[in-house]
Amino acid sequence: MKIESRFQLLTPDVDRPVFQLVDAAHPLRFYLGKNMSGECSLLLIDAKQPPQARDFSSFRVESFSRAEGDWGLIIELDQPRLLGLFSLLCEDLITSTADFDRGTSGTEFVVRRLEDWRRLLERGTPGTLGLSEIRGLFGELCVLDRLIAKLGTDMAVSAWTGPAGADQDFIFGSCCLEVKAVQPAASSVRIASERQLEPGTRSLDLIVMELTEGIAAGKSLTLLIEELRTHIGHGDARDHFESRIREAGYFARPEYDAPKFTVSSSKVFRVGADFPRIVPCDLSPGVHDVSYQIKLAACAAASEPKTLDEL
Numbered sequence: 001m002k003i004e005s006r007f008q009l010l011t012p013d014v015d016r017p018v019f020q021l022v023d024a025a026h027p028l029r030f031y032l033g034k035n036m037s038g039e040c041s042l043l044l045i046d047a048k049q050p051p052q053a054r055d056f057s058s059f060r061v062e063s064f065s066r067a068e069g070d071w072g073l074i075i076e077l078d079q080p081r082l083l084g085l086f087s088l089l090c091e092d093l094i095t096s097t098a099d100f101d102r103g104t105s106g107t108e109f110v111v112r113r114l115e116d117w118r119r120l121l122e123r124g125t126p127g128t129l130g131l132s133e134i135r136g137l138f139g140e141l142c143v144l145d146r147l148i149a150k151l152g153t154d155m156a157v158s159a160w161t162g163p164a165g166a167d168q169d170f171i172f173g174s175c176c177l178e179v180k181a182v183q184p185a186a187s188s189v190r191i192a193s194e195r196q197l198e199p200g201t202r203s204l205d206l207i208v209m210e211l212t213e214g215i216a217a218g219k220s221l222t223l224l225i226e227e228l229r230t231h232i233g234h235g236d237a238r239d240h241f242e243s244r245i246r247e248a249g250y251f252a253r254p255e256y257d258a259p260k261f262t263v264s265s266s267k268v269f270r271v272g273a274d275f276p277r278i279v280p281c282d283l284s285p286g287v288h289d290v291s292y293q294i295k296l297a298a299c300a301a302a303s304e305p306k307t308l309d310e311l
Contacts, residue, residue, distance in 0.1 A: 178204065
């Protein structure tokens with residue numbers, strides 16, 4: 001049952017707050033709560049004292065010691081009209097910690113994640129990714145999975161720079177990678193700006209991934225992210241990964257359980273001087289933020305393509 005529905009089913013007590021354990025199988029002790037006034041909350045009980053956390057404009061965040069000797073971190077909603085958004089935040093905190101080792105403290109992770117939420121909300125309320133955005137993120141994550149095998153977890157995850165606003169999706173050492181996910185039989189790819197295929201002094205590969213939708217053996221965006229979380233584990237690399245998927249606009253939603261994709265093909269083009277592209281020096285003064293399309297046939301004519309496995 002969705003968190004919002006569970007909040008709605010909680011019946012407040014006139015004398016004391018009511019709390020319900022989210023999931024006995026979850027490694028962290030999360031509780032959904034409702035106080036005497038009907039305000040909803042998420043409570044995390046942990047052996048470790050939580051770091052200091054700031055209030056949101058619509059959510060209160062407080063930590064306190066308990067008589068049992070452990071600590072509570074509680075996030076309370078004070079604007080009932082934002083229950084949907086608050087439920088999304090709660091679902092994200094619960095889902096992103098589902099693979100913690102039982103007995104491991106999750107308070108530091110949760111507080112850091114709350115800070116990421118604060119930054120996101122300062123930019124505007126998060127929405128649902130569209131199909132093209134889902135496809136694009138799926139393609140980048142497939143490349144990330146490949147880079148983890150090639151570079152190791154820490155270097156690969158640190159190299160994923162696209163969601164943070166870098167011109168290319170991956171930057172590591174003297175290399176850059178730009179990833180485009182296209183539908184089957186696509187004849188061109190869209191380039192977002194005149195800087196996207198201008199890597200400076202680094203080498204640059206353009207990776208074009210053909211994603212087929214609807215095959216039973218395919219993976220959803222949700223499943224791919226869960227597999228990567230398990231693969232990455234915990235620590236700095238995991239924190240970096242979680243920040244990047246949030247910057248990309250991903251939060252756990254049932255809408256991302258479908259569609260399912262398979263990688264039908266992948267082509268890797270080395271972007272050289274003769275590659276079809278627009279770069280800043282091509283533009284007249286005052287012209288900027290140019291988006292355009294490149295025919296894949298022209299890419300192949302300028303650069304003999306490799307496969308992703310050859311990357």
